[in-house]
Amino acid sequence: MRLASFNVENLFARPKAMDADAADAKTRRAVLTAHARVSTLLAQPSYQGHEQEILDNLEKLGLLRSDEGEFARLRKLRGALLKRPRSGDVQLVAKGRNDWVGFVELKTVAVDEVATENTARVFAELRAEVAVVVEADDRPGLHMFSQTLLPEVGAEAYEQVMVVEGNDERGIDVGVMVGDGYRLVQIRTHIFDRDDEGVIFSRDCCEYHLEAPSGARIVVLANHFKSKGYSEKGDPQGAKRRTRQATRVAEIYRGLLEEGFEHVCVAGDLNDSPASEALQPLLSVSGLVDASEHEHWDWNHRRGTYGSGNEDEKIDYLLLSPALRAKQTGGGVFRKGVWHGPRTKDPWDLFPTLTAEQHAASDHACLYADFTDL
Numbered sequence: 001m002r003l004a005s006f007n008v009e010n011l012f013a014r015p016k017a018m019d020a021d022a023a024d025a026k027t028r029r030a031v032l033t034a035h036a037r038v039s040t041l042l043a044q045p046s047y048q049g050h051e052q053e054i055l056d057n058l059e060k061l062g063l064l065r066s067d068e069g070e071f072a073r074l075r076k077l078r079g080a081l082l083k084r085p086r087s088g089d090v091q092l093v094a095k096g097r098n099d100w101v102g103f104v105e106l107k108t109v110a111v112d113e114v115a116t117e118n119t120a121r122v123f124a125e126l127r128a129e130v131a132v133v134v135e136a137d138d139r140p141g142l143h144m145f146s147q148t149l150l151p152e153v154g155a156e157a158y159e160q161v162m163v164v165e166g167n168d169e170r171g172i173d174v175g176v177m178v179g180d181g182y183r184l185v186q187i188r189t190h191i192f193d194r195d196d197e198g199v200i201f202s203r204d205c206c207e208y209h210l211e212a213p214s215g216a217r218i219v220v221l222a223n224h225f226k227s228k229g230y231s232e233k234g235d236p237q238g239a240k241r242r243t244r245q246a247t248r249v250a251e252i253y254r255g256l257l258e259e260g261f262e263h264v265c266v267a268g269d270l271n272d273s274p275a276s277e278a279l280q281p282l283l284s285v286s287g288l289v290d291a292s293e294h295e296h297w298d299w300n301h302r303r304g305t306y307g308s309g310n311e312d313e314k315i316d317y318l319l320l321s322p323a324l325r326a327k328q329t330g331g332g333v334f335r336k337g338v339w340h341g342p343r344t345k346d347p348w349d350l351f352p353t354l355t356a357e358q359h360a361a362s363d364h365a366c367l368y369a370d371f372t373d374l
Helices: 023-041 051-060 115-127 140-154 234-257
Strands: 002-007 014-016 072-079 100-106 106-109 130-136 162-163 173-178 183-188 206-210 218-226 263-269 316-320 328-334 367-370
Touching: 002 115, 002 218, 002 263, 002 316, 014 115, 023 051, 023 100, 106 316, 106 328, 115 367, 130 140, 130 263, 140 162, 140 173, 162 183, 162 206, 173 183, 173 218, 206 234, 218 234, 234 263, 316 367
Parallel strands: 002 130, 218 263
Antiparallel strands: 002 367, 014 106, 072 100, 130 173, 162 173, 183 206, 206 218, 263 316, 328 367
16 A cells, blocks of 8 residues: 655645745745734734734735735624724724634635646656545545546546545645545544644644555544744744644544554644654654654655755654554655756756746655555
C-alpha cells in the first residue's frame, strides 16, 4: 500500500491574497496577517482592550469604510459590528462575539488551470491507494477533480472520495481519496472537540477508517493545524493553538490504540517544524514515529516539505504507529509540482508543464510512504 499526504492549497479557487498575480509579496503578507489577527480578535467573547487593534486591521483590509475590500469582505448576518458615520471616525459598536453574527472572509480567485492539472499529475504519478488531501475545497470539488482531471492526465479516478467540512469558513478542509480495493468504512469528526480555551481544531482532525483488501483496518487522522501566520514578529497565539491541537491529536491517537486499532497514521500539514515546542505533545508520544526516519526514505534534494524545502520548512507529516511502522518499506518527498527558480542550487525535477510559479501544483511537496502486507 502507498499512503500519501498532500496540501494542494485548493484545487479550483484560493484566496486572492495568496495569488502572486494579484499582489506583490509584501502586500500579500500584510493582508494575510491582518486577516488572521482580526479573525482571532472578532472570535473573542469581549473586545475590551482590543477595539483599536480591530479597527486598524479592518483598515488594512480595506473594510473600515466599506464591507467590500480588494482582498477581503465583511460578512454581517445579524447585528452590527461598526458604525460608519458620513463624517468622523468609524466606531466599533459590538462589545463582543455575542453582539453580532458575521466574519471577515478572504476573496477568492480561480486557480490557474495548468496548476490544477499539475496537481492531478502529482496524484497520477504517485498513484497512492490512499491519499490524504489537505485544503480540499469541498467534497463535490474533490470528487470532480478525481473523476475528470485524473483521467485527463492518464490516471484512474479514485473509487471513494470524502471530505468532512471543518471549522474554517474559507473552505480548506481535510479529505481522503481511496481506491484499488481499499474501502472507507467509518468516519469520525473532531470539529466539536473543546478544551478550557474553546474549540480546538482550526479545521478538523478527521478519522478516516479504512479496510484493506486483506481485511486489516487502517485509521488515518487527517490534520491541518493552525497556520503560523505571516507576521515577522513571531506567532505566539498560533503556537498556543497548535500546542492544544497537538495535545488533542495525541489523546485521540492513544484512544485509538486502546480501542484495538493498531495501524494508525497521523497525516497532514501540522504547520510547524519538528523542533518546535508546539508539536512536542504529539511528536514525543512513545512509539509514534515519523515515516521520514525510515532508512529507505527519499528526501529528494531537501529535508523540508514547504516552499524552498529548507529543513526548518518541514511542516508536513506522516506519523506512524508501531504496527504500521513495522510494515513500512520506504517512502519519500515528491517535489515535481513545487516551483523552484532558475538560480536554485541543487534543483529538483519539475513537470515539463511547470514553467512558471503560477503553474505550481502547490507550495507544499507531497509525502508518501509505502507498506507491505496491508
